[in-house]
Amino acid sequence: MIKNKRSCYFILFLFLSTSAIAKNHLVELKTESPEEVRKWLTIQGFEVEGYSKKRKALQVITAFPFVIGELAKKSPDIGSLFTIGDVTETESYFGFANKKGLKWKAEENYLGAEESVAQLRKLEAEFPSVAKIYNLNEFLGVKATEEGRHIYALHVSLHPEKIEDKPKVLFLGQHHARELMTQHAVLDAAEALLRDAKSGMLKAQLSINEMSFWFVPVLNPDGLDYVLSTDRMWRKNRSRNVANLRGVDLNRNYSVKWGVCGNNSSESDSEVFKGLRPDSEPEVQVNEKLNERLHFQYSISYHSLGDEVLNPYLCGEMAESAVYFKVRDELSALLQYGQRAPSSGGEDHESHYNKLGTLAFLLEIGDEFQPDFSEYRRLVWPTVKKVLPYVAEQAREHYLKIKVIDDETGASISGAQLAIQEIVFKENEQRTTDDFGSYWWRLPEGLKGLSVTKLNYETQSLALTITGKVDSVVVRLKKKNI
Ligand SMILES: [Zn+2]
CATH class of the missing domain: 3.30.70 (Alpha-Beta Plaits)
Structure with a gap:
């Protein structure tokens, strides 16, 4: 009253x-x-x-x-x-599109969070032997988003129900809610790979046989639905902050260089609010834990706009610039994109590179922010579709596979620490073997000194000649006599 x-x-x-x-x-x-x-x-x-x-x-x-x-x-x-x-x-994206007189046909327009999952299910149903949908919150043990949604991935591989000892690549979309094209860049990449392989394209078949692809079209489902229904310029997720304010900028919330430099904010009403603590958001935890579990060799995170390739770090020294910048330069030449450092610390590609050595890039796609969907198809996708074949070829054809096993039992050793004498990390980067005792490293050609350490084992050092193509080495660690 x-x-x-x-x-x-x-x-x-x-x-x-x-x-x-x-x-x-x-x-x-x-x-x-x-x-x-x-x-x-x-x-x-x-x-x-x-x-x-x-x-x-x-x-x-x-x-x-x-x-x-x-x-x-x-x-x-x-x-x-x-x-x-x-x-x-x-206003809502629907309201905006109606005013522009855009014709609505679900298959020819931007999808909502539910529809995006339905599209993944359609691909799974059409290609059941090589595509499987994963509920990532359940798979990784991460709680649901603020509005109770889960995040989904499509795994495309020869045995998609299994995690195997193969090079792995991640494609991610929709960190930022309003970047509507980005989920389609991921969905379309999955569909193109599956259709190309089915139609007999050898390289696509090779990729599916020899590799493991993970497609996560919508990392921010709450934000996406808010954009469609309420505010087409919403950027963050929908977490509840103080004083009834909503949203954390997911691509400021990653723990590496969190809030250290660049355009981020501690104010919860800011567009670039970094969150109250690093990795606070379930969406970010899903992305981080997925990489911890799978150890991706490459990851591509789509954003919009600007036709640019972004590489780590904004602040910090990149110890592997020879390889990293070579891939960046080839990618930006292929797409005719510019290149720059990230806008801030705390972005996902910085975290993936730092923690696991993933060659991770953020791609700003398109020249318009929310173009009509037909323009995305006509002007943006023809360029973006070149990304997966390029990345797949890099992942298939250039690596040193290091396999670490117990000298006595032959069992795989996960979590072994790897170092290359010629690479001096300055940002506390970690390089560790995965659940198969494997690590896939892209190194410059020449003689390199590898050392492998693991608690309770004797450190092993050896000299390797890297060809720049496909190399492999098995390192046998001896238990210490305690
Ligand atoms: Zn973005």
Whole structure:
């Protein structure tokens, strides 16, 4: 019961301020100097989604679009480098698409979280001998998301019901809820691989026979459904924060370099809120634990937009730059994409590389933020479809497989620590054998000194000649006499 006019105004104020927080805007800054303006915006605390070459505009999402103009007045040098173009207020993606008169046909449009799982089930049903769906929360023992959803993967391999001693590759989409194209980049890659193999394409068949592919189209199902139903510019998940604010930026929540550098925030209403502690979010735990379990050789995480390849680290020294940057350069040449360091510490590719040596890249796909789905098919997918065949070939044809076994029993030794004398890690990187006692390492050609250590075993050191193609070595560890 509202007792007087004053309390009534107070409640109205509260309502208005809460709605103001919720209303995001997509702001286009027309500029010919995207790098300078991006840098300035980042320093001001804005998250820049990317630069559309076609529109010659940086795309920024903010609840306070007028602030950009106010700040520009105070910095005329930068202010003269851009003009504010379209400012579009938040609404549901469905509402937005209806206004644009987009025709809705489920198979020709962006999918919701449920529909995405249904698409995985369709592929599993059509290719049952080589594709199997996994409920990752159950598989990895991670609790459901805030809204009770689970995250699903399609495993494509010769025996998809098993985890085998093979090179493994991960494709991930939809860390960020509003990046609608990214789940399709993953779904379409799975479908293309399966269809190519069925139609007799030798390389696709080889990949399925010799490797293990994991496709996770939607890492952030709560956020995705919120984008479709309520706010097409929502970025984070839907975790409950203090004061009824929602959402953690999943790609700021990973534990490696968490909050150490770049564009992230401790404020829970920020677009780039890093969470209260590293790995706090179930979505992030799923991704981290999946890699801990499987040890991916490569991982590709799709985001949008900007046509760019991102590699670790934003802050920190990359000890394996010769190999890492070679793959990055080949990938960006193949796709005609630019390249840059990540926007912040705490991103998933930094964590995967640091903890397990996964050659992990973040790809910003497309030149528009949420293009009509037909444009994704026509303009974006023809480029993005080149990623999987390239990565699969790298994973199949360039590695040193190190297998560590007990000298006496021949049993595999998991968790053995590996080091290469010529590679000096500066960021506490770990390289350890998986459940099969294996580690797949892509090393530069030449003579390398390998050492293997494991508690209760004698350390073993040996010299290896790396060809840069497929090499393998079995290391036998002797138990210490205690
Ligand atoms: Zn993103």
